[in-house]
Amino acid sequence: MTRYIVQRLLLMIPTLFGVAALVFLLLRVLPGDIVELKYAGSGTFAPRQAIEREKAQLGLDKPLWRQFVDWIGGIARLDFGISMWTGRPITYEVAIRLELSLELAVMATLVAVLISVPLGTLAALKQDTWLDYAVRIFSIAGLAIPSFWLGIIMILVFIIFFHWLPPLTFTSFRVSPKANLQQLIWPALAVGYRYSAVATRMTRSAVLEVLREDYIRTARAKGLWEKVVLTRHALKNALLPVITVLGLEFAFLVGGLVVTEQVFNLNGIGKLFVEAISQRDYTMVQSLVLLTSFVFIFVNFLVDLVNAWLDPRIRYQ
């Protein structure tokens, strides 16, 4: 197992290198560069000389291979460089936003788990009853309603009926739990609901499948309490695919809540991503792609380990 873990960790390096090379090239292929965009975007009369000077300042006058080597060399030393747009270190810009994004991802996952596991299990146990239908309607609605739309509706309701809006600036949970939750609970609910819809349907079908297994019949034949049959034997096994889905969704939430972050004006990684792309902030986009790729790979790795822990039949070599 240890060998497997080390192997998986080492495999991350070439994967991330491939991602780095790909994103570096793709960004250079996109039309428009940061300096031209900055001046043209504000309609400023900037002579060619000023534009060239600014490009040189950002290192964009160097050959592409040199830019790539400099960047990769920096990453090897854990120096992600500076944002071409703000001039501040990338690690600083990302760190400011990462706390919010991680917290929101955790909260949304909690919301999703708290909704999906009980509802999905209940729906499976009460298959084809009104309860099952109600849960299915609830989960299909969750799939159909985009979380940003739900967010917009929430904001409109708050403003029209309560003349209130969640705080627009982030306060860390450590500083003020109340202010923190006031801001993040709403997007967490909006995102968590959609997220729970996927997980509810997955839980329902997994539990249904497991309940038909021989070992469940055996457990029941042994005279075990239904509660024990369900929690210890059925649910534990049924949760394997649910955990895989939850893991993938969690990784997505860290950097993918672009529109929801915009709707609630959250200063998170998703918003930073979009701004960096529209500003052609090459170094920032490259670093964010690397970060989100790392999160995806690492969460997948963790999911595999958790699956092995939950199911003794799974053994990695």
Add this chain to the structure above:
Amino acid sequence: MRPTLRSARPLVITALLLTFVLPASLTFGAQAEKPRNGGELVFAVGGTPPSFDGHRETTFAMLHPLAPHYSTLLRFDPQAYPKIVGDVAEDKWTVSRDGLTYTFKIRKGIKFHDSSDLTSKDVKATYDKIIFPPEGVASARQASYGVVKSIEAPDPYTVVFQLKQISASFIANLASPWNFIYKADILAKDPRWYEKNVMGSGPFVFGEHVPGSYWTGRRNPNYFMKDRPYLDTFKAIFIRDTAPRVAAVRSGQALIEFRGFNPAAQEDIVKTLGKEAVVQESPWICNLTVTINSEKKPFNDPRVRRALTLAIDRWNASKALSKISLMKYVGGVFRPGSQFATPESELVKLAGFGKNIEASRKEARALLKAAGVPDGFSFTLKNRNVKEPYEVTGIYTIDQWRQIGLNVNHVMQEEGPYFNDLRQGNYDAAIDFACDFMDEPDLQLQKYLSAKKSPLNYGRYNDEVLDDLYDRQSRLTDKAERLKILRQFEKRVLDEQAYQFHILWWQRIVPHWSKVQGWKVTPSHYVNQDLRDVYLKLN
């Protein structure tokens, strides 16, 4: 039934009351109200500042949070825009007889936020950085000061600018809100220090900045105007998207957004705020134009370009688009209502600006026929992927062209590819824009100079007549003479050659909470942002 005098009496009395008594009471009321000290102004900003260096940046998203920390040499008087008054300079300055030497006296007692004195040395260092930037330092508006030969500081409170030639726009350029006065000692050590740090002499001292989230400032107790600023603190919240920005004002989490909103957002805000809402409006020094690729056939024929402008009914556009967007005023190359604007009686004589649209379109069809395309043709209009006001304007323009037999494909593009295509000449026609901080021909006409001279000209034409007219007007200080040349310039660009032509000028609409007092809207969202006169009214 005809109204009688008796029946009209209440109306007359009401009219008299509205005409004389109400304004008078409002005026006296306003005079009686004393600005209140204290409080925090929270405002929204529709973007984030890239660096903190005003000399380098070009976005209002830098200016709105940063301007309160800085002074400038001169400034526009917001109560009497475009009057120019001194900021760190005294209100009076001298100009030599030959118009080449400008001497400014610096006010005594102005201090930077670190308590050091602001002197002429700092003003000189600031303008040296803007006009003659050292190696590796970016200066966005260097080109606007090409006439400056040297800057001298003969004593601690005198600054002298020597020009190479007479410049009509020089004083206005010194009132640029971007030209923050920096500290000479800091610039000497590191000319790029101001990109990441703040040290000014403005009404507010830097507080805190959380990138992407907010920016704060607190009252400068040593500000040179002893009774200002009124506010204790300010907080600028960065909200890039319009919907949450509107929501922020509606909820009261932000009391104002200085750049402005469109009519729909204004309506939402006013409906929510009710009596607490105040709406300030002004014509805006921003416009949308159609730029035509003069290198491509059949657009290389001036008759075709002229037909395109003739087909557009601007007067109807003003009525239709102003209801749903910022687009409002019909005007030529200068903002309608500004001192340089062409009067309506002359404007209607320019191609496409006449009020008889049927006659204009008839002429347009005739021109297309003469140019060898009697049945019209197909082309693409490239536009920025920004809903307001770009998309609506694109749609309107295309519909106008359809009426003379042109079949136009509307391509909305993200900013990067859009500007790239314009720069590379990879387009037929495009919706372009311009926004300036003041009404000044030297600024507004740069866009129409030959492409080899102006990077803002995407029309890919070179026209020595225009370049010559530009140079001549720039050196004229006699207003009447200058206007004469400006009219020639305008006629050539919009009418004879129709290289680029305006659709409409914008309307700036700033709805805000009535408790925000002391701020007056101006035709530019770049000026009057130092917040020194702003105070909060008690409700």
